[in-house]
Amino acid sequence: MTSSYTITVLGLGAMGLPMATRLASQLTVHGFDIAEPRLKLAEEAGIRIFDSAREASEGADALLLAVRNGEQLNDVLFGANGVASVLKPGAVVILGSTVGTDAIPATVDRLAEYGVELVDAPLSGGPKRAGEGDLLIVVGASPEAQEKARPALELLASTLTVVGGKPGDGQALKTVNQLLCGVHIAAAAEALALADALGLDQEKTLKALEAGAAGSFMLSNRGPRILEAYTEEGAEVLSRLDIFVKDMGIVGKATRAAGLAAPVAAAAEQLYLLGQAQGLAAADDSAVIKVVAPTKRTA
Numbered sequence: 001m002t003s004s005y006t007i008t009v010l011g012l013g014a015m016g017l018p019m020a021t022r023l024a025s026q027l028t029v030h031g032f033d034i035a036e037p038r039l040k041l042a043e044e045a046g047i048r049i050f051d052s053a054r055e056a057s058e059g060a061d062a063l064l065l066a067v068r069n070g071e072q073l074n075d076v077l078f079g080a081n082g083v084a085s086v087l088k089p090g091a092v093v094i095l096g097s098t099v100g101t102d103a104i105p106a107t108v109d110r111l112a113e114y115g116v117e118l119v120d121a122p123l124s125g126g127p128k129r130a131g132e133g134d135l136l137i138v139v140g141a142s143p144e145a146q147e148k149a150r151p152a153l154e155l156l157a158s159t160l161t162v163v164g165g166k167p168g169d170g171q172a173l174k175t176v177n178q179l180l181c182g183v184h185i186a187a188a189a190e191a192l193a194l195a196d197a198l199g200l201d202q203e204k205t206l207k208a209l210e211a212g213a214a215g216s217f218m219l220s221n222r223g224p225r226i227l228e229a230y231t232e233e234g235a236e237v238l239s240r241l242d243i244f245v246k247d248m249g250i251v252g253k254a255t256r257a258a259g260l261a262a263p264v265a266a267a268a269e270q271l272y273l274l275g276q277a278q279g280l281a282a283a284d285d286s287a288v289i290k291v292v293a294p295t296k297r298t299a
Contacts, residue, residue: 008060012038018131032056057083070103089115100250117145120167122174140169178247184218186268189289225286235284242281
């Protein structure tokens with residue numbers, strides 16, 4: 001890994017900025033965000049900032065994208081101000097988002113027109129782990145594209161798993177991952193709401209559950225935030241509830257296409273949809289407990 005390797009990070013939000021900062025510890029990083037305060041923070045972190053996404057992308061060896069969905073992916077790359085046309089031949093686009101498999105084939109074909117390859121690399125872990133290089137990243141890409149993306153991916157990931165040799169394979173595995181994560185968060189919210197309804201101390205209950213067979217990463221990660229959801233400020237927003245509306249929608253589409261019944265995933269999706277309808281879209285996903293139990297019962 002060397003500072004002569006240049007990577008552009010478009011979007012310097014909750015995940016983008018810590019990832020860009022981590023990458024800047026060893027690589028040359030170009031960055032762009034529409035929010036001026038994020039650009040200032042990025043510049044302070046040693047990231048070279050630009051006035052537009054196209055300017056930031058020109059001449060980079062790799063482009064790291066964190067977009068919301070397939071439509072946004074298409075717009076960033078191929079829209080009126082799309083960056084695909086300014087990427088140099090031989091560059092790679094590293095897609096770190098969960099967008100589902102449907103958008104991938106057309107993206108691969110259009111990027112090929114510019115001599116650019118897609119590295120399908122959806123990631124998990126949250127902002128803190130992003131800044132520490134402790135993300136889980138699953139990769140679907142050609143061996144050549146994997147190698148070109150490796151300097152960036154190895155800096156960001158503590159667990160880097162190649163799941164297939166073509167873009168779309170990473171999205172497929174991430175879809176499976178999100179099924180479990182979405183269900184786990186919803187189940188944790190239900191369990192802690194039940195503890196409250198039974199008059200139990202939720203914090204003591206959470207500690208007891210973590211220590212036993214019911215423990216899981218998602219319970220330990222989201223549990224404290226689920227309990228904070230009832231405070232005046234609510235839990236710090238590290239993963240918006242409407243992200244799981246999107247992701248569980250991707251899960252549902254995938255299971256239906258496969259002819260697979262997934263009633264538990266479907267039930268979890270409904271909780272997130274209810275949360276969104278109740279005005280919790282921009283809240284942390286831990287606020288799903290307020291769908292199950294709108295108010296906390298015990299003091």
